[in-house]
Amino acid sequence: xxxxxxxxxxxxxxxxxxxxxHDVFAGRYHSVFKGRxxxxxxxxxxxxxxxxxxxxWNVTARTGTPFVKKFIExxxxxxxxxxxxxxxxxxxxxxxxxxxxxxxxxxxxxxxxITNNDRVGLILFTDRVEKHIxxxxxxxxxxxxxxxxxxxxxxxxxxxxxxxxxxLNHVVRRRSVAFLLSDFIAPPCERxxxxxxxxxxxxxxxxxxxxxxxxxxxxLVDFQDPETGQRLTIDTTYAPARRALLTHHTRQRDALLHxxxxxxxxxxxxxxxxxxxxxxxxxxxxxxLRR
Numbered sequence: 001x002x003x004x005x006x007x008x009x010x011x012x013x014x015x016x017x018x019x020x021x022h023d024v025f026a027g028r029y030h031s032v033f034k035g036r037x038x039x040x041x042x043x044x045x046x047x048x049x050x051x052x053x054x055x056x057w058n059v060t061a062r063t064g065t066p067f068v069k070k071f072i073e074x075x076x077x078x079x080x081x082x083x084x085x086x087x088x089x090x091x092x093x094x095x096x097x098x099x100x101x102x103x104x105x106x107x108x109x110x111x112x113x114i115t116n117n118d119r120v121g122l123i124l125f126t127d128r129v130e131k132h133i134x135x136x137x138x139x140x141x142x143x144x145x146x147x148x149x150x151x152x153x154x155x156x157x158x159x160x161x162x163x164x165x166x167x168l169n170h171v172v173r174r175r176s177v178a179f180l181l182s183d184f185i186a187p188p189c190e191r192x193x194x195x196x197x198x199x200x201x202x203x204x205x206x207x208x209x210x211x212x213x214x215x216x217x218x219x220l221v222d223f224q225d226p227e228t229g230q231r232l233t234i235d236t237t238y239a240p241a242r243r244a245l246l247t248h249h250t251r252q253r254d255a256l257l258h259x260x261x262x263x264x265x266x267x268x269x270x271x272x273x274x275x276x277x278x279x280x281x282x283x284x285x286x287x288x289l290r291r
Contacts, residue, residue, distance in 0.1 A: 028284035029112035084182035087157035087226035093211035094273030125164035159186040193263035202265040213249030
């Protein structure tokens, strides 16, 4: 039985994201993520302007009239959502937690996929695979995916990308579009990122919160790492401490983006409490230009 507050969240996300999908994302998704190839549909009589390379010479020879082969895009894709549900994703300096943003973005991608008749699967992970929902189609399936992201109760608080990537590569044999939604506060795994990006179309969605690295000067603040329990008190009025935190975060971010570029995996940075549609549209446009 899904709790009432979770059902309300699901309904709000469905309303917001389906409007965005209808107005903006579904068409761009279709143009960016193509099917596996072209599938033969039928032959028809040649008309002036047809590409002569599409002439079916066997049918033409039998009938004495030029015929051409007609193909349609083999559209169906498998879309896998790999969603980090570790403890660090329960952070939020705004009413929207990082985990809530991940659920909403996953919903946009899932609705875009089923609008284009693609299949959607889900892998929830921490430092292990917490749950796997095999790919399927339809609204009921997508609502289940969103519900499982919002209501998940992970067995572990920690994060490790490696088990989720290994599981994806082992379980999903055919090439898929794999969206990896995480704050990437995790041990490096450059080799597995490269392997996964070769097998699948890997898109990394980096889910963050700007207060994680840009602290306001509000005095002494007691911090606790949600994954390890380690505590640290910082005097946020001390400017060198704030600069050191920002420098540390910048170095980590640069290293992550470098690793993703080296793996040939796309990356999009999104922040809780801020509109995500502009960044996703920019990503889709960049992908279209590269095609």
